[in-house]
Amino acid sequence: xxxxxxxxxxxxxxMMIGTVKALGAGRFCILVPIPGHEGRANYTRxxxxxxxxxxxIRTADVLRGKHHLPLYQAKRNDMKxxxxxxxxRLICPIPKGVTPIxxxxxxDTGHTAWAAIKALGDPDTRLAVLGxxxxxxxxxxxxxxxxxxxNMKNQKFNPEEVxxxxxxQSKSRTASGKKTATQNKSTAKASAKRKAKNDSLAAQYAELxxxxxxxxxxxxxxxxxxxxxxxxxxxxxxxxLPVTRPEDKRGGDLLATFPCQALDTYLPKLVxxxxxxxxxxxxxxQLKSSDEGHKKGTEENTEDKGKKxxxxxxxxxxxxxxxxxAHAFQSTKNPGTWYFTARxxxxxxxxxxxxxxxxxxxxxxxxxxxxxxxxxxxxKMEKKVTPEQYKADMILSDGRHIEKMNVxxxxxxxxxxxxxxxxxxxxxxxxxxxxxxxxxEDLNAFFDRVTTPAKLVEKNFGERLNLASAYEKYxxxxxxxxxxxxxxxxxxxxxxxxxxxxxxxxxEKVPLNKSDRYSFFESHTVTREQLAAKYLSPDIQKTLSxxxxxxxxxxxx
Amino acid sequence: xSERTYDELVQLxxxxxxxxxxxxxxxxxxxxxxxxxxDHNVKPxxxxxxxxxxxxxxxxxxxxxxxDSYEKLQGQ
Numbered sequence: 001x002x003x004x005x006x007x008x009x010x011x012x013x014x015m016m017i018g019t020v021k022a023l024g025a026g027r028f029c030i031l032v033p034i035p036g037h038e039g040r041a042n043y044t045r046x047x048x049x050x051x052x053x054x055x056x057i058r059t060a061d062v063l064r065g066k067h068h069l070p071l072y073q074a075k076r077n078d079m080k081x082x083x084x085x086x087x088x089r090l091i092c093p094i095p096k097g098v099t100p101i102x103x104x105x106x107x108d109t110g111h112t113a114w115a116a117i118k119a120l121g122d123p124d125t126r127l128a129v130l131g132x133x134x135x136x137x138x139x140x141x142x143x144x145x146x147x148x149x150x151n152m153k154n155q156k157f158n159p160e161e162v163x164x165x166x167x168x169q170s171k172s173r174t175a176s177g178k179k180t181a182t183q184n185k186s187t188a189k190a191s192a193k194r195k196a197k198n199d200s201l202a203a204q205y206a207e208l209x210x211x212x213x214x215x216x217x218x219x220x221x222x223x224x225x226x227x228x229x230x231x232x233x234x235x236x237x238x239x240x241l242p243v244t245r246p247e248d249k250r251g252g253d254l255l256a257t258f259p260c261q262a263l264d265t266y267l268p269k270l271v272x273x274x275x276x277x278x279x280x281x282x283x284x285x286q287l288k289s290s291d292e293g294h295k296k297g298t299e300e301n302t303e304d305k306g307k308k309x310x311x312x313x314x315x316x317x318x319x320x321x322x323x324x325x326a327h328a329f330q331s332t333k334n335p336g337t338w339y340f341t342a343r344x345x346x347x348x349x350x351x352x353x354x355x356x357x358x359x360x361x362x363x364x365x366x367x368x369x370x371x372x373x374x375x376x377x378x379x380k381m382e383k384k385v386t387p388e389q390y391k392a393d394m395i396l397s398d399g400r401h402i403e404k405m406n407v408x409x410x411x412x413x414x415x416x417x418x419x420x421x422x423x424x425x426x427x428x429x430x431x432x433x434x435x436x437x438x439x440x441e442d443l444n445a446f447f448d449r450v451t452t453p454a455k456l457v458e459k460n461f462g463e464r465l466n467l468a469s470a471y472e473k474y475x476x477x478x479x480x481x482x483x484x485x486x487x488x489x490x491x492x493x494x495x496x497x498x499x500x501x502x503x504x505x506x507x508e509k510v511p512l513n514k515s516d517r518y519s520f521f522e523s524h525t526v527t528r529e530q531l532a533a534k535y536l537s538p539d540i541q542k543t544l545s546x547x548x549x550x551x552x553x554x555x556x557x
Numbered sequence: 558x559s560e561r562t563y564d565e566l567v568q569l570x571x572x573x574x575x576x577x578x579x580x581x582x583x584x585x586x587x588x589x590x591x592x593x594x595x596d597h598n599v600k601p602x603x604x605x606x607x608x609x610x611x612x613x614x615x616x617x618x619x620x621x622x623x624x625d626s627y628e629k630l631q632g633q
Contacts, residue, residue, distance in 0.1 A: 387596040447612045
């Protein structure tokens with residue numbers, strides 16, 4: 001697993017759901033990701049958050065450590081793992097009554113896990129791992145005898161989920177060997193054209209699966225929908241349908257079928273299981289719901305020719321809602337202005353003004369419904385959080401509890417933000433709450449329930465609350481040497497930050513605000529580099545621009 | 558109480574005779590609004606009724622295909 005590798009992390013998370021639920025049964029738990037060798041959790045944090053989405057258990061990234069040699073490197077160099085000192089510290093105490101579940105991908109020698117357990121200091125700490133080599137049993141320094149460890153070996157899982165899924169890109173690389181990326185694309189296209197001439201279900205499946213590896217493909221044939229091969233196995237398991245082996249291999253190796261009228265029942269079930277579903281019309285017609293481009297307006301395909309039938313959806317969202325009537329229209333008052341709109345489960349969505357480039361793409365028929373829906377109605381396309389998950393997610397990443405959160409409209413006419421929707425939050429231990437004007441994206445996310453109270457509070461008040469997560473967005477630009485970052489107290493008693501940028505010398509000293517001072521000196525939830533990125537960006541950008549100009553001047557000479 | 562149309566309810570609210578909460582409770586979206594409040598763990602009140610109507614009202618009024626008047630509401 002790597003940070004950002006969403007596919008692997010999603011698969012790992014699904015494999016660990018049973019483990020985590022078993023450990024947390026009957027308890028109020030939080031997931032604690034194990035820090036990596038850099039001293040902070042990276043992919044383990046993403047893994048925890050993904051598990052959290054599936055189980056409703058919140059993640060608390062409360063462990064920090066010092067940078068150390070990665071244990072896998074130590075092993076490669078024949079160094080003993082116990083020779084690598086691993087110490088973690090707890091940056092925020094776990095509330096009483098909350099059971100921490102440490103999460104890691106592999107339990108090997110146990111050094112890292114033991115350091116995490118010691119730092120948490122809770123005798124009820126549990127450990128959830130994906131794999132367990134059992135080498136820790138030979139480690140005399142750790143005592144896991146009393147520990148609750150659950151791993152995948154104790155859980156049953158579907159081998160289909162374990163199978164490494166190659167992306168379409170990697171598949172084409174494998175197939176074409178040393179060809180360049182451009183050649184790969186044209187090869188894949190040419191190959192797809194040849195396959196398209198073959199109408200067999202197996203051939204269609206192979207062609208479309210390459211383009212949509214993450215989607216369950218349902219093929220409409222006559223009065224039924226069919227899933228093929230791996231999709232048939234998944235659909236059969238989830239919907240309790242029989243899976244057969246067609247005699248004719250052109251129909252695939254495995255097949256699961258259900259009648260058309262059952263789509264309204266089965267489709268939401270698949271979506272609730274976290275599946276992305278694409279419906280493929282009769283052979284020869286275009287994919288109705290996918291990321292594939294619609295070269296002709298889909299309106300034409302679904303146009304009612306005198307018969308009163310419900311329209312087949314152009315797209316089905318992750319929440320099982322059907323998108324129909326998606327189209328753009330020109331303003332009669334300002335012909336240069338275009339609006340996009342659609343119906344969601346028959347309900348009209350309010351039109352949104354389009355960007356000129358998108359309006360042009362629509363007119364050139366070079367667009368996809370999926371792309372426009374994600375651009376103009378992003379929160380309708382995201383997966384909703386269940387009401388249970390929403391109500392449960394009241395704990396911040398540092399373990400603090402949200403006492404109260406609400407959204408309200410400012411009624412005080414004397415205020416500048418009169419009439420605007422604001423987010424109010426009060427955290428346990430705070431005397432007074434905090435309020436901030438909400439951005440439209442946050443208000444929509446709140447209304448459509450694709451976010452949770454903890455996420456909203458972290459996003460809007462993160463720095464004020466000294467949360468590490470709030471500072472993650474601050475990163476120094478690459479390609480320019482920035483060092484000797486100093487945080488010093490000035491003659492006037494103010495703490496200020498400055499840095500040396502390349503050969504240009506030191507920046508001006510910029511004062512730190514109260515929250516950031518606390519984050520740096522007290523809670524240790526921000527690094528010098530992050531503060532430099534936050535405060536010194538104008539100077540850094542200026543230096544970068546100057547450098548570029550100098551380089552260009554040098555080239556001209 | 559006889560059933561009123563949505564437009565009538567809006568007029569009553571604009572004349573100050575009913576609140577946002579009373580408006581939505583007398584509309585066909587009452588059940589949907591109550592469910593929305595339950596799902597968001599909030600009590601139905603005037604504040605959330607107004608938010609709910611603002612988010613959904615434009616959708617309702619444009620089901621009749623009244624696109625041009627929408628431009629007046631667009632603050633973009």
